[in-house]
Amino acid sequence: MANAQTLETIYQLIAPLNKKGIELSPKTTFASNLELDSLTVMDLVAEIEDEFDIILPLNILPDLETIEHVADAVEKIVNKGS
Amino acid sequence: MDLLDKFDSIVALRTSLPFEKADPFKVVMDEILSETEAVINGRRTILAGTNNYMGMTFHEDALAAGKEALEKFGTGTTGSRVLNGTYGGHKLLEETLADFYGMEHCMVFSTGYQANLGMISALGGKDDFIIIDADSHASIYDGCSMSNATIVRFKHNDVDHMERRLKRLPADAGKLVVVEGIYSMLGDTAPLKEMLEVAKKYGCMTLVDEAHSMGFCGPNGRGVAEALGVEHLADFIVGTFSKSVGTIGGFAVSNHPKFDVLRFVSRPYIFTASLPPSVVATATASIKAIKNNGNRRAHLWENARRLHAGLKKAGFNLATAEAESPIIAVHLPDPMIGTRFWEQLLMEGVYANMAAPPATPSGVFLMRVSVCAQHTAEQIDEIIARFIRTAKIINMDF
Numbered sequence: 001m002a003n004a005q006t007l008e009t010i011y012q013l014i015a016p017l018n019k020k021g022i023e024l025s026p027k028t029t030f031a032s033n034l035e036l037d038s039l040t041v042m043d044l045v046a047e048i049e050d051e052f053d054i055i056l057p058l059n060i061l062p063d064l065e066t067i068e069h070v071a072d073a074v075e076k077i078v079n080k081g082s
Numbered sequence: 083m084d085l086l087d088k089f090d091s092i093v094a095l096r097t098s099l100p101f102e103k104a105d106p107f108k109v110v111m112d113e114i115l116s117e118t119e120a121v122i123n124g125r126r127t128i129l130a131g132t133n134n135y136m137g138m139t140f141h142e143d144a145l146a147a148g149k150e151a152l153e154k155f156g157t158g159t160t161g162s163r164v165l166n167g168t169y170g171g172h173k174l175l176e177e178t179l180a181d182f183y184g185m186e187h188c189m190v191f192s193t194g195y196q197a198n199l200g201m202i203s204a205l206g207g208k209d210d211f212i213i214i215d216a217d218s219h220a221s222i223y224d225g226c227s228m229s230n231a232t233i234v235r236f237k238h239n240d241v242d243h244m245e246r247r248l249k250r251l252p253a254d255a256g257k258l259v260v261v262e263g264i265y266s267m268l269g270d271t272a273p274l275k276e277m278l279e280v281a282k283k284y285g286c287m288t289l290v291d292e293a294h295s296m297g298f299c300g301p302n303g304r305g306v307a308e309a310l311g312v313e314h315l316a317d318f319i320v321g322t323f324s325k326s327v328g329t330i331g332g333f334a335v336s337n338h339p340k341f342d343v344l345r346f347v348s349r350p351y352i353f354t355a356s357l358p359p360s361v362v363a364t365a366t367a368s369i370k371a372i373k374n375n376g377n378r379r380a381h382l383w384e385n386a387r388r389l390h391a392g393l394k395k396a397g398f399n400l401a402t403a404e405a406e407s408p409i410i411a412v413h414l415p416d417p418m419i420g421t422r423f424w425e426q427l428l429m430e431g432v433y434a435n436m437a438a439p440p441a442t443p444s445g446v447f448l449m450r451v452s453v454c455a456q457h458t459a460e461q462i463d464e465i466i467a468r469f470i471r472t473a474k475i476i477n478m479d480f
């Protein structure tokens with residue numbers, strides 16, 4: 001389970017894209033809850049990468065359906081890098 | 083459970099488009115009158131969306147060579163390049179291309195799609211990284227999927243964005259940067275010099291796809307890398323015969339001393355039949371003709387600039403500020419207008435491409451024109467006039 005700090009940072013990056021004002025939680029999904037199209041997701045991925053100074057490979061993106069999935073993946077990559 | 087149910091949303095989207103008189107996915111060319119004209123549904127139509135940039139489809143040398151090879155070698159090879167499918171003609175074509183590019187090695191594939199698939203899937207091993215532009219052609223994405231590498235994507239034509247990602251990759255890992263000279267939908271050119279220099283700075287190998295730039299970019303028509311003087315920074319150049327060369331097939335050229343091993347490991351090269359002898363002979367003759375055809379190159383660029391200027395003057399919203407390539411794309415506001423525009427333009431006797439997501443970047447809708455070196459100035463003016471008439475008929479604000 002990702003820590004609160006990581007989740008908070010991701011919430012902040014999503015906020016400008018959250019056009020419908022959906023309340024964000026770890027279980028929020030990008031496709032069905034936030035209704036982000038693939039292009040917006042691509043931009044968001046780029047921002048997350050730059051914020052955490054990591055790479056989120058294209059290969060793992062299909063498995064990242066919720067905010068929690070992304071936060072966990074980010075932490076895993078950050079920890080592996082250090 | 084019906085496995086086709088998952089496509090219901092696509093069917094719904096297709097049926098929601100108001101096509102009445104024609105369907106862009108069901109166009110039939112009944113007669114091909116020349117490189118630039120066809121008969122579609124009984125109507126004489128200017129072809130302005132066929133990627134036939136250099137107009138080689140009826141070149142007399144290519145026609146003669148194709149006919150002779152058909153008579154002498156038959157209709158097909160019925161085999162893989164690594165079994166019975168390598169004829170003298172295949173070797174001659176590879177030599178012709180290597181000579182055209184001034185490179186040591188060449189591999190010919192059965193389609194341009196397979197050239198990318200075959201190169202990228204073979205080069206990207208389990209511990210390697212492939213770094214691609216977000217707007218890459220489907221063949222590049224599919225090559226990545228088929229590889230075992232980790233795929234890293236950067237924003238379209240954004241050198242800084244690419245560099246930030248390269249910086250994060252392990253210094254000693256195998257890395258392949260894949261970029262295209264010209265991107266097929268918007269017709270925009272890559273900043274290849276900067277991109278290839280940055281790629282080399284981070285120890286990457288590089289593959290440049292010149293599918294939409296071969297024939298007319300650079301003094302010899304080798305592509306954007308030649309035009310910008312950076313061919314020495316490209317480890318592999320990939321291209322196709324289905325655009326400027328006017329037939330079908332694909333290739334990769336390289337100076338890498340170990341290049342030929344790819345013939346034994348590239349599955350899209352091995353597990354398919356080789357090109358028919360007539361196609362191979364056609365491609366060889368066409369490439370030789372392209373090399374010496376500065377006049378066609380010059381006329382093609384004149385046509386592209388004339389069309390761009392004319393459409394811009396008429397008030398259309400164009401995808402590039404200048405004519406960066408023979409691809410001139412007009413932005414349309416939404417799929418409904420896109421649909422009606424495309425249909426009316428065809429009724430006016432101009433065939434262009436309606437381009438929509440996911441084929442287009444950033445979810446845009448385009449009326450995409452590809453200019454041919456054999457279009458006359460009068461035909462270009464006619465295309466412009468018919469664009470304007472179409473916009474008026476469908477009441478498009480622009």
